[in-house]
Amino acid sequence: MKFRIAIAADHAGFRIKEAVKKHLTDAGYEAQDFGTHSVEMMDYPDAAHPAVRAILKGECDRGILICGTGLGMQLVANHYAGIRATLCWNTEMAELARRHNDANVLTMPGRFIDADSAIAITDMWLKAPFDGGRHARRVGKIERDI
Ligand code: RB5
16 A cells, blocks of 8 residues: 555645655655645635545545745644654755654745655655654653643
């Protein structure tokens, strides 16, 4: 079974979403696209909520969300227990988001990175493993009081 990635963006992330989606598909991943489907202005939560819910329902394995800053998408995703969304704007951040935070959602700032950078960030985020150990203890404490 292919690794399933929920991908979504608002108008400010649309073009990068399209480039990342094509890259994922070419690389053999299953990219499930939750919109948006044009550069027409829309509200980022309307694309983020269904993408995140697909992960929580087990219909997707991880998620990639892109808006202008990546911040709005990160806020929506982290609204859900079980989601660890991290904003990454370079490959070093993406590697640490996986190795230390076991991030299951990647958010990226469409207005501040180009498509090549987004693809490099995505590749790193998909290949870097979770280090576990002390990081598992820390990740386990994130939702302790919920
Ligand atoms: C849209 O103008 C912008 O607010 C959105 O893409 C995002 O950056 C919100 O966090």
